[in-house]
Structures are given as C-alpha cells and as structure tokens.
Amino acid sequence: MATTETHEDLAAGALRYLAEPAFRADPHDFLDRLRATDPVHRTAVGVWLVTRHADALAVLRDDVAWSRRRAAEKHVVVDDPLAREIFTSRMLFNDKPQHTRMRRLVAAAFTPAGVRRWQEEFTRIAAELLDEVEPRGAMDAVAEFGYPFAERIICFMLGVPLEDHTLWERWAQQMVEPPAGGDMAAFKEVATTATLEFTDYVKNLVGKRRGHEGDDLLSRLMAAEEEGSRLSENELVAMTFELILAGHETTSNAISNGMWLLLRHPDQLARLRQAPEAISGAVEEILRYESPAPMALSRVATTDVDLGGTVVPEGESVLVLLAAANRDPAVFDDPHRFDVFRTDNEQIGFGTGGHYCLGAALARIELNIVFPALLARLPGLRLVETGEPRWKAHQFFRTLESLAVAW
Numbered sequence: 001m002a003t004t005e006t007h008e009d010l011a012a013g014a015l016r017y018l019a020e021p022a023f024r025a026d027p028h029d030f031l032d033r034l035r036a037t038d039p040v041h042r043t044a045v046g047v048w049l050v051t052r053h054a055d056a057l058a059v060l061r062d063d064v065a066w067s068r069r070r071a072a073e074k075h076v077v078v079d080d081p082l083a084r085e086i087f088t089s090r091m092l093f094n095d096k097p098q099h100t101r102m103r104r105l106v107a108a109a110f111t112p113a114g115v116r117r118w119q120e121e122f123t124r125i126a127a128e129l130l131d132e133v134e135p136r137g138a139m140d141a142v143a144e145f146g147y148p149f150a151e152r153i154i155c156f157m158l159g160v161p162l163e164d165h166t167l168w169e170r171w172a173q174q175m176v177e178p179p180a181g182g183d184m185a186a187f188k189e190v191a192t193t194a195t196l197e198f199t200d201y202v203k204n205l206v207g208k209r210r211g212h213e214g215d216d217l218l219s220r221l222m223a224a225e226e227e228g229s230r231l232s233e234n235e236l237v238a239m240t241f242e243l244i245l246a247g248h249e250t251t252s253n254a255i256s257n258g259m260w261l262l263l264r265h266p267d268q269l270a271r272l273r274q275a276p277e278a279i280s281g282a283v284e285e286i287l288r289y290e291s292p293a294p295m296a297l298s299r300v301a302t303t304d305v306d307l308g309g310t311v312v313p314e315g316e317s318v319l320v321l322l323a324a325a326n327r328d329p330a331v332f333d334d335p336h337r338f339d340v341f342r343t344d345n346e347q348i349g350f351g352t353g354g355h356y357c358l359g360a361a362l363a364r365i366e367l368n369i370v371f372p373a374l375l376a377r378l379p380g381l382r383l384v385e386t387g388e389p390r391w392k393a394h395q396f397f398r399t400l401e402s403l404a405v406a407w
Contacts (some may be wrong), residue, residue, distance in 0.1 A: 035052055055307055057348070060296060067299060090265075117286035132353040138404070141256055332345075384405060
C-alpha cells in the first residue's frame with residue numbers, strides 16, 4: 001500500500017483522474033507513481049483503479065470474479081423500461097452465458113477472414129478521402145480524415161446512408177456509460193431520450209431490410225443463428241449500437257493518435273518509410289502508446305478477490321487503466337519510448353479475455369490500410385502546430401480535438 005507520506009497525494013490524483021479531463025490529458029507521471037506505490041488503489045468514491053499489466057490481465061480474463069453485468073446495473077440509471085432493456089441487452093453489459101451466446105452469434109463476421117472481404121472497399125474509401133484532401137495541401141486530420149474514414153466504413157458495412165453518422169455521433173455521446181463519480185442525474189434524461197431515439201432508428205432500418213437482406217453487416221446480424229438461437233430485436237438494437245460506437249470512435253481515434261505520434265517522432269517515421277512492411281508492428285505500438293480507449297469498462301467483484309496482494313471486497317467496482325498497463329515497465333522495456341519496431345509487444349489496447357474487442361481484427365485491417373496510404377500519397381506530411389496536443393474531455397476515449405497537418 002501507499003505510504004502515509006504519499007497516500008494523500010495519490011488519493012487526490014486518483015479523484016482528479018476520474019473527474020478532470022485536463023488531468024487525464026497528461027496522466028503518465030501520476031499513473032507511474034500509482035502503479036509503483038499503490039497499484040490496486042481504492043479511490044474516495046469507492047472505485048478501485050488497477051494499473052499493473054499483470055493485474056489488468058487477472059481482471060479482464062476472469063469473467064466469474066469480475067462482473068460486467070453487475071457493473072452495468074450499478075451505473076446505468078435510465079428509468080424507461082425499454083431504454084433499460086436496450087442498455088442491459090448490450091453484449092458488453094453481460095456475463096456468461098448470455099455474453100457468450102451473443103458473441104457466438106456475431107463473431108463469424110469479425111474474424112480476420114471475415115473482415116478481409118471488405119478490404120478492397122476500405123482501400124477504396126481511403127483513396128477517395130485522400131483524393132479529396134490532397135489538392136488542399138493541408139487538413140485537420142481528425143475532422144477531415146480520421147472521423148470521415150471511420151464514418152464511411154461503418155456506413156458501408158451496415159448499408160446505411162452516410163449522412164446518418166451525425167445522428168449516431170450525438171446518440172453515442174449521450175448513451176456511453178457515465179464515469180464513476182460522474183453526474184448521474186444529468187446523464188439520466190439525455191441517455192434515456194438518446195436510447196429511445198436510437199432504438200426507433202434501428203428498428204426502422206430492420207423493418208426496411210427484412211426480406212431484402214444483402215451482404216451488409218446489419219443483414220448478417222439479422223440472419224445470425226446458432227443452435228436455434230438468434231438475436232432478439234432489442235439485442236439487435238444493442239449490438240448495432242456497440243458496433244457503431246466501437247467501429248467509429250475507437251478507429252478514428254487510433255488513426256488520429258497514430259498520425260500525431262508518427263509526426264511527433266520523425267526518426268520513427270523515417271524508419272517506417274524505409275521499411276513499410278513493418279506497418280503492422282507500428283500499429284501495435286500506436287495502440288500501446290496511446291490506447292484509443294485508455295480504460296476498460298468497469299467490473300464489479302462478485303466475491304472478495306485478492307488482486308495482486310490487495311483484497312477487493314465483493315460488490316465494489318474496479319476500473320482497469322489500460323493506458324497504465326500498456327506502459328508497465330515490468331512488461332515493456334523503456335515503456336515511455338515510442339518505438340514502431342518494438343518486439344514482443346503485449347499491448348492490451350483492445351482488452352483481453354471474454355470481452356476482448358470484437359472488432360479488433362477489423363480495426364487492425366483498417367489501420368494497416370490507412371497508414372501506408374497516407375505515407376505513400378502525402379510524402380511531405382508534417383505537423384503544422386507545435387506544442388502539446390489538445391485532447392477532448394472524454395472519460396473512456398483518448399481523442400484529439402484536432403490535428404493540423406500539411407504537406
């Protein structure tokens with residue numbers, strides 16, 4: 001445990017990490033001290049922060065001792081019965097056996113082989129965007145490339161109009177699980193309204209698609225069946241929301257964060273240009289160094305659990321800080337060095353265990369298309385602004401406000 005001399009500072013820092021976006025913008029000095037001194041730390045609001053890589057694996061790989069369902073029920077406060085059912089029907093909000101059943105129904109669409117059928121279209125979308133921005137000589141890489149690429153991909157995959165992405169962005173922002181210690185009352189009304197609006201939207205799509213199914217992802221989800229089991233209508237709504245959120249937000253973040261990292265490390269970028277076959281390793285390093293989701297969704301202990309020598313009592317919540325685990329010096333040599341040629345990169349930016357990111361293979365294919373395309377088409381790519389980046393005030397995503405680049 002932390003010493004008396006450091007405990008108050010760590011406790012204050014932990015609360016700031018949960019509540020202050022400005023503090024989370026540059027958290028690694030604090031996370032290093034917390035990992036070294038009190039790696040399984042109970043905050044003043046009763047939420048435990050897990051910072052070591054080994055402890056992170058222990059939580060994420062044990063779906064019995066650590067429940068997502070109980071965490072969902074603890075934090076989701078929508079009152080409307082339908083809105084609550086949609087929230088609690090999400091795959092990420094369930095434990096075995098319900099989670100396993102839902103994941104099996106949709107998993108085939110997200111294997112590496114399953115997503116490769118879209119690779120040609122992803123390449124076309126990247127080229128189309130570059131055709132649009134290249135003549136300008138400059139862009140905001142977040143607003144004009146990262147987000148549009150992810151938006152066009154998910155619209156293509158689901159077979160829906162591109163202009164609908166503005167609706168999704170608003171709903172996703174309003175429906176994401178609120179932070180521990182956050183203003184639950186303020187969250188309640190907007191989350192309920194957004195959930196009901198999104199439900200109507202998806203059910204309308206399903207109604208139009210039924211009987212006219214194609215090869216798009218929504219059609220595949222509607223048709224998914226295993227041992228006589230299918231997704232219920234509400235499960236289909238919940239699954240569509242998860243795909244939109246994960247497929248849009250995390251991918252666009254990884255693109256923008258990766259561009260920022262490569263341009264801030266010109267020596268690494270130069271080496272990568274000389275060895276483009278190393279792009280897959282560079283993608284893993286980007287996911288490690290600036291995890292697009294710096295913390296996993298919370299879990300609740302189903303019994304008293306010994307975690308790395310600290311007992312977390314039954315019923316209490318834990319947050320696995322992926323950003324801290326991905327820079328654990330016990331696992332990563334010189335963890336604060338960005339190295340696109342890093343070997344044995346055991347990053348957990350996509351989580352691990354039963355709730356390992358369903359879209360991980362999809363995201364990797366997208367990123368392995370985007371970065372080579374950018375480097376090939378924009379050889380003079382450079383940062384316009386210097387200094388520290390501006391990060392959005394988001395609890396669960398690592399998102400740049402903007403990224404001004406030119407070529």
